[in-house]
Amino acid sequence: MRSPIDVEKAHHYDRCRESVDSDDYPSPPSIDEAKQSLTENTASAPPPPPPPYSAFSINRRRFILGVVTAAGFFGPLCGAVYLPSLKLFQHVFKTSETAVNGTVSIYQLVFAIAPLFGAAASDVGGRKTVYIVGFGSFLIANTLLALLPAHIVLLYFLRIFQAFGSCIVFSVGAGTVADITEPARRASALAWFLMGPQLGPILGPLIGGQFATESRWRWVFGILSLTSLPVYLGILLSMPETLRSLVGNGAAVAHQPCISIPKFRTKPCIDSKVSKAPRPSFRKFMHLLKYPPHLIVSINGALQFAGLYGMYISFPTIWQDGYNWTTAEVGYAFLCPGIAMFITSIFVGRFSDYMRKKAIANSSDGKIAPERRIAMQIPAFVVAGAGKIMFGWFTQNRVHPAAGLFSAAVASAGVSVVFVTSISYQTECDPAQKASLVALGGCLRNIAAAICAAIMVSCFRGLGWGWAFTGLGILDLLCIPGIILIMVRGVKFREALKREQQLNK
Structure with missing residues (x-):
C-alpha cells in the first residue's frame, strides 16, 4: 500500500501531463501551414517605396x-x-x-x-x-x-x-x-x-x-x-x-567623393531594361523631325529666336543712328531684355511645375499629358509678337527710348516662356534622347538667327524698322496653330512614337 506522499506525487504527475496535452500548448504547425501563414503576412505588408528619381x-x-x-x-x-x-x-x-x-x-x-x-x-x-x-x-x-x-x-x-x-x-x-x-x-x-x-x-x-x-x-x-x-x-x-x-538614378555613383580622378568612360551600372538612345548617325538624328511635335516645337523656336536675334543685332543701329546714343549706352540697353528674360524664366519654370502638380492632384490616375506644359505658349507667342511689332514702330517714329526698351523687354519675356516650356515638354516626350532634341532645336535656332542677321540690313533699308519687325511679329503668330495641333493630337502622336520605338527594339 502506497503512502499518502506517493499518492500525492502520482496525482501531481497526472495534472502536469494533462496540462501539456491541453490546447494551452499547441503542437508545431505543419510545413504547408507555415507557408500559408508566410504568404498571408507578405500580402498584408505594404509594398516597398519606389526608388527616388535621383539618388544624388x-x-x-x-x-x-x-x-x-x-x-x-x-x-x-x-x-x-x-x-x-x-x-x-x-x-x-x-x-x-x-x-x-x-x-x-x-x-x-x-x-x-x-x-x-x-x-x-x-x-x-x-x-x-x-x-x-x-x-x-x-x-x-x-x-x-x-x-x-x-x-x-x-x-x-x-x-x-x-x-x-x-x-x-x-x-x-x-x-x-x-x-x-x-x-x-x-x-x-x-x-x-x-x-x-x-x-x-x-x-x-x-x-x-x-x-x-x-x-x-x-x-x-x-x-x-x-x-x-x-x-x-x-x-x-x-x-x-x-x-x-x-x-540609372545615380545610386551607383552618388556616394563618390566630391573630388575624384576623372574617368573618360563610365561602364553601365544598371540592367538593359532602361531605354537607351540609338547610336548617333545623321539619318537617325534627322529621324527625330519625323515626329510632328518635335518638328513643330523646333521650327517654332527657330522662328521666334530669329526675331529676337534680329532685334539684338539692330540695337547698335537703332540706338546710335536713331537716338544718338554712345556705344556704352547701347551696351546698357541690352540689360533691359536680359533682365526681362531672367525674371520670366524663373517665374515660368515655377508656375509650370505648380500647374503640373495641381493637375496631377486633380487627375484620377495621378498622371497628366506632357502637352499641358506648352499650353501657355499660345499667349506667349502673342506677347512676343506684340513686343516686336511695338519695338519696330516705336523706334521708327522716334518715340521716347523707354517705349522701345519696354517693347524689347516684352518680346524677350514671351521668348523666354517658349524656351522653358519647349525644353520641358520635349524631355518628357522622348526621355531617351533629351540632349539630342535640345541640340536639334539649337541647330535650327542658330541657322534661323544666321539667316536673319544676313537679311536684316536689307529689310531695314527696304521696309523700315516698323514693317521689318511687324513681319517678325507675324512669324510668332503663325506658330500658334502648331501648338494647338500638338495639344489636340498629342496623345495620338505619343502613342505612335511608342509603337515605333517598340518595333525598332
Whole structure:
C-alpha cells in the first residue's frame, strides 16, 4: 500500500501531463501551414517605396545644376563678347572687314552644327566625356588666342574650336538637368539652366566693350580663358556621370567623393531594361523631325529666336543712328531684355511645375499629358509678337527710348516662356534622347538667327524698322496653330512614337 506522499506525487504527475496535452500548448504547425501563414503576412505588408528619381543629394544636384549653367553661359558669351572688337580686329589682324566678319559666320555655323554630334554622343556614351573634351577645347582655344601672335588664319582655326567647345555644352547640359530632375520640378530647374545662354548675349557686349582697344584686345580671350578654368575643373574633378542609361538614378555613383580622378568612360551600372538612345548617325538624328511635335516645337523656336536675334543685332543701329546714343549706352540697353528674360524664366519654370502638380492632384490616375506644359505658349507667342511689332514702330517714329526698351523687354519675356516650356515638354516626350532634341532645336535656332542677321540690313533699308519687325511679329503668330495641333493630337502622336520605338527594339 502506497503512502499518502506517493499518492500525492502520482496525482501531481497526472495534472502536469494533462496540462501539456491541453490546447494551452499547441503542437508545431505543419510545413504547408507555415507557408500559408508566410504568404498571408507578405500580402498584408505594404509594398516597398519606389526608388527616388535621383539618388544624388539635394546639394549635389544643386552643384551639378550650377556647373552646367555656368558652362552653358560661355557659348553665347563668347559670340557676343567678340562683337565690339570687330572694327578693331581689321587693324590688329591686318585684314578686311569681310574677312573679320567671316570669323563671326564660321562661329555661328559651327555653333549650329556641332551640338548635333556632341549631344547624340552624350545620349549614348555619357555626359561627362563630352563635357571634358568639348569644354577643354574651348579653354585651350581661348588660351592660345590670348597668347599666340595675331594672324587671321589662326583666328579662323581657333574660332572653330571656340564654337565647338562651347556650343555642345548647352545641349548636353539640358540633358544633364533632365537626368537629375524629376518631371514635376523639371521646368524650374531648366529655367535656372537657361539663365546662362540667355544672359550671355546680354553681358557679352558690356564685357567686350571694356577691352576693345589695341592694347587690351587679347583680354577678350584671356577673360574667357580665366573664367572658364574653374568651371572646367569642376567638371573634370567633381562632376559625376548622370546619363540614366548608364547609371540609372545615380545610386551607383552618388556616394563618390566630391573630388575624384576623372574617368573618360563610365561602364553601365544598371540592367538593359532602361531605354537607351540609338547610336548617333545623321539619318537617325534627322529621324527625330519625323515626329510632328518635335518638328513643330523646333521650327517654332527657330522662328521666334530669329526675331529676337534680329532685334539684338539692330540695337547698335537703332540706338546710335536713331537716338544718338554712345556705344556704352547701347551696351546698357541690352540689360533691359536680359533682365526681362531672367525674371520670366524663373517665374515660368515655377508656375509650370505648380500647374503640373495641381493637375496631377486633380487627375484620377495621378498622371497628366506632357502637352499641358506648352499650353501657355499660345499667349506667349502673342506677347512676343506684340513686343516686336511695338519695338519696330516705336523706334521708327522716334518715340521716347523707354517705349522701345519696354517693347524689347516684352518680346524677350514671351521668348523666354517658349524656351522653358519647349525644353520641358520635349524631355518628357522622348526621355531617351533629351540632349539630342535640345541640340536639334539649337541647330535650327542658330541657322534661323544666321539667316536673319544676313537679311536684316536689307529689310531695314527696304521696309523700315516698323514693317521689318511687324513681319517678325507675324512669324510668332503663325506658330500658334502648331501648338494647338500638338495639344489636340498629342496623345495620338505619343502613342505612335511608342509603337515605333517598340518595333525598332
